[in-house]
Amino acid sequence: MVGQHHDEGAPALSVQGLGKRFGDRVAFHDVSFEVGRGEIFGFLGPNGAGKTTTVRTLATLIAPTSGSAVVAGIPLAPENGVAIRMLIAVMPESPGLYLRLSVAENLECFTDLYGTANPRERIAWALAEVKLTDRAADICGSLSKGLRQRVALARALLSDPRVLFLDEPTAGLDPVAARDVHDLIGQLRERGVTVFLTTHRLEEAEQLCDRVAILNTTLLRIGRPDTLRDELFATTLAVSTREPLPDPAAVFAGLPGLTGWRQEDTGRYVLSVTDPTLTAPAATRALVAADADVLSISQSRASLEDVYLELVAGESGGPR
Amino acid sequence: MRISGRRVRAIFRKELREYRRKTSVVVAMATIPLLYIVQPLVSVFALPASASGQLRHEHVLLYVLGIPALVPVLIAAFAVVGEREQGTLEPVLTTPVRREELVLGKALAALLPSVGVAYAVFAIFIGCVRVFAEPTVASSLLQWSQILAQLVFTPLIAAWSIWIGMFISTKASDLRVAQQLGVLASLPTVIVAVLIALNVIHPSLAVALRFALLLLVLDTVGWRVVSAAFDRERLITGTR
Numbered sequence: 001m002v003g004q005h006h007d008e009g010a011p012a013l014s015v016q017g018l019g020k021r022f023g024d025r026v027a028f029h030d031v032s033f034e035v036g037r038g039e040i041f042g043f044l045g046p047n048g049a050g051k052t053t054t055v056r057t058l059a060t061l062i063a064p065t066s067g068s069a070v071v072a073g074i075p076l077a078p079e080n081g082v083a084i085r086m087l088i089a090v091m092p093e094s095p096g097l098y099l100r101l102s103v104a105e106n107l108e109c110f111t112d113l114y115g116t117a118n119p120r121e122r123i124a125w126a127l128a129e130v131k132l133t134d135r136a137a138d139i140c141g142s143l144s145k146g147l148r149q150r151v152a153l154a155r156a157l158l159s160d161p162r163v164l165f166l167d168e169p170t171a172g173l174d175p176v177a178a179r180d181v182h183d184l185i186g187q188l189r190e191r192g193v194t195v196f197l198t199t200h201r202l203e204e205a206e207q208l209c210d211r212v213a214i215l216n217t218t219l220l221r222i223g224r225p226d227t228l229r230d231e232l233f234a235t236t237l238a239v240s241t242r243e244p245l246p247d248p249a250a251v252f253a254g255l256p257g258l259t260g261w262r263q264e265d266t267g268r269y270v271l272s273v274t275d276p277t278l279t280a281p282a283a284t285r286a287l288v289a290a291d292a293d294v295l296s297i298s299q300s301r302a303s304l305e306d307v308y309l310e311l312v313a314g315e316s317g318g319p320r
Numbered sequence: 321m322r323i324s325g326r327r328v329r330a331i332f333r334k335e336l337r338e339y340r341r342k343t344s345v346v347v348a349m350a351t352i353p354l355l356y357i358v359q360p361l362v363s364v365f366a367l368p369a370s371a372s373g374q375l376r377h378e379h380v381l382l383y384v385l386g387i388p389a390l391v392p393v394l395i396a397a398f399a400v401v402g403e404r405e406q407g408t409l410e411p412v413l414t415t416p417v418r419r420e421e422l423v424l425g426k427a428l429a430a431l432l433p434s435v436g437v438a439y440a441v442f443a444i445f446i447g448c449v450r451v452f453a454e455p456t457v458a459s460s461l462l463q464w465s466q467i468l469a470q471l472v473f474t475p476l477i478a479a480w481s482i483w484i485g486m487f488i489s490t491k492a493s494d495l496r497v498a499q500q501l502g503v504l505a506s507l508p509t510v511i512v513a514v515l516i517a518l519n520v521i522h523p524s525l526a527v528a529l530r531f532a533l534l535l536l537v538l539d540t541v542g543w544r545v546v547s548a549a550f551d552r553e554r555l556i557t558g559t560r
Contacts (some may be wrong), residue, residue: 022557053557059414090414098334112330113415121480155411179396219427256455288361 011071011162012037012194013058016194018067027053029066030120031219035211037162038186038192042199042209046312049216051091051198058196059090061151068083072162086114089161095152099141103132103151106140107158114159119277127153129184145172153181159296164188167198182208208306220311228307233274237280238300241267242293251290255282323424329418331425339395339433348394349433353441358383372392375460382466383517384442388478389509392434396485397502399426400555401492408521410556417548419516424543427482434478442470469528476535477513481506483542490549493558 011034019029028050035041056062058071060081069076072087104123109185111119113159130150149172156164166185170178185195185208199205201302205212205253206225213222221228244267245251252261252271257279260272273279276299287294339345360383369374403409413420446467449458485502490496515521 056556061413061556082418083418085414088414091410092407092410092414094407094410096409096411098338099406100422101334101337105337108333109330110411110415112333113327113412115324115326115416152411159415216467301399 005032010037011035011070012039012072013041013196014070015058016068017214018054018057018064019071020050020057020199021065026217026281029218031067032143033213033219033222035163035194035196037194038189039210040189040197040208041193042197042212043213043215044199044205045215046204049154051215052167054215055090055167055196056199059088059165060084063295072200072280087161087192087272088163088165089159090158090165091152091156091167091169093171097140097148097155097308100136102139102145102197103127103154104136105306106151107155110155110158112144116158117161122158123154123320128255129187130154132178135185146177148183149173150177153184163194163196165196165198168200169197170199170201171202178204202303202305203295203310212304214308214311216312222308225307229302229304233276235276236300237271237273237276237283238296239283239297240295240297241269241271241287243267245269245287245290245292248305249289251286252283254281267295321418321420323418323421324416327421327430330427331417331422332429333352335399335434337427339429340428345395345398349391349437350449352394353391353437355442356390357384357389358392359447361445361452364449364453364461367454369435369454369456372454372460374454375457376463377400377504378519379466379517379523380461381445381463381517382469383511384438384445384470385477385513385516387441387475388434388438388474389481389506389513390503391437392430392478392481393502393506394499395434395487395491396427396497397492397498398428399423399486400489400550401495401498402489404555405495412525413552413556419552420543420547423486423546423550426478427486427543430482430485431478434482435475438474438478439466439471442474469523471531473528473535476532476539477509479539480510480535480542482488483539483546486546487542487549488553489544490555 013035015034016032018031020027031054036072043051043054054064055229057064058069058076059091063078064076071084074080074084074087085214098109106220107123107126108119111122116122124133127136131154132147132150135143135147140151141242143151143306148171153169170181175182182204186198188195197205197209209225211222212228214220221230248261248263248268248269252258255271257274258271261269263269271279271283280297284294284297360380364380400409403412446462449461453461484505488501488505489498492501512521516523521527
């Protein structure tokens with residue numbers, strides 16, 4: 001029996017200690033997280049980290065070997081497969097279109113499978129969302145990779161899912177098409193659709209996601225991109241002068257909030273600070289007092305890519 | 321478990337659309353049965369009028385029952401492994417469709433053209449016999465009981481052949497292997513048809529009824545067996 005929970009406050013996805021093994025090989029293990037309704041959740045990790053297997057597990061395509069999950073309010077269990085799949089949609093990494101059928105025929109098959117009301121209107125809407133209205137009659141085999149990706153995205157929108165799993169949705173898209181997809185994801189958020197986004201494009205995750213999880217077989221870190229940055233990297237001020245400072249230690253000594261400094265290049269210094277709003281004015285005054293020609297003082301922030309590399313490279317013992 | 325007719329129809333319709341656009345499938349479906357009837361037609365055309373008395377006690381027409389055993393297995397063998405190779409299986413499996421619905425939709429879609437082709441080739445066979453064989457040979461050969469048997473047994477044999485092909489398709493990792501194994505697996509059915517045509521197995525009404533009942537049971541069991549063999553996880557990941 002399906003145990004549905006339509007509590008508005010309940011998370012769209014709740015995963016507790018989930019794991020999957022294929023014989024001796026561990027695909028992922030002990031993964032726990034929650035995704036709120038309407039949240040855009042990024043799922044990052046290197047190849048073979050278990051991202052796609054996690055998506056397939058949550059989409060009821062494969063059975064977990066440990067742990068539990070609740071997907072769209074329904075407990076993840078074999079007997080609930082149909083009920084869960086009614087409420088979710090998955091856009092796999094490979095579009096998987098029927099290449100001999102037209103775009104509209106591909107979508108018709110899926111509206112029939114979902115039992116969508118007013119299928120023609122729904123197909124027209126989905127094609128409009130991905131800007132493919134004029135390609136409805138085209139045979140999918142004749143479309144470029146990017147256009148096929150957009151058809152697959154339209155297909156994922158047909159059932160008006162509560163949770164949408166997107167596996168590399170912008171792979172193979174040109175920058176304009178990728179921006180359209182980003183806009184579409186933003187609109188989905190406004191409509192309350194929960195988006196579970198698997199991507200290798202870290203700038204995409206940083207731009208779109210409310211929170212991200214970094215997976216490498218097990219969950220390494222989860223949080224807001226800026227929180228992860230702050231947790232892993234000190235805030236720094238980059239100071240650039242026309243000439244190298246004769247005695248930088250003397251200039252930077254005693255600056256409020258300074259935790260350390262290093263010289264990166266000729267006339268370029270990186271100050272690790274706790275509060276840049278406190279340190280930056282004091283550093284400016286100290287530099288002027290030292291008669292230095294200041295070219296710039298700017299706050300530099302680690303990117304999500306830095307966070308990712310720090311966690312994943314650290315995990316694998318690779319270079320940082 | 322409730323089977324959704326709507327989802328079965330969705331798969332059925334999609335499959336038929338694909339068949340229509342797969343020239344190789346259409347050509348194979350038309351060519352193989354036509355080649356299959358060449359030899360018996362030539363033999364019948366060569367028969368003198370004096371052979372008609374002997375023909376009344378033979379069942380040459382039932383030789384054509386080999387066609388519904390051979391044709392559907394080729395397309396049924398594609399049903400699962402072909403989609404898996406094309407990468408189209410995973411998106412379908414993420415929809416609410418049950419495996420029983422998926423395999424039933426695919427089987428019905430394979431059944432319709434297979435039965436159509438078998439009936440059409442049978443009609444061609446009869447037409448050629450009427451036009452080109454000795455009139456007394458033709459009237460001896462074309463017995464209503466055998467025509468009725470052809471009409472009844474064609475869908476039953478085709479369905480059995482489809483379940484064999486689909487079972488192999490769910491287990492195979494390569495399309496060509498699936499098709500070769502499918503043809504091999506359909507040979508026993510073809511051999512039975514040939515043995516009946518050659519009067520080695522004497523086709524009485526009782527034998528026909530027993531065969532029909534057996535095929536009905538096998539066709540029902542076949543759906544269940546193929547559904548059980550359709551393992552989402554193994555088909556998606558290739559492991560388990």
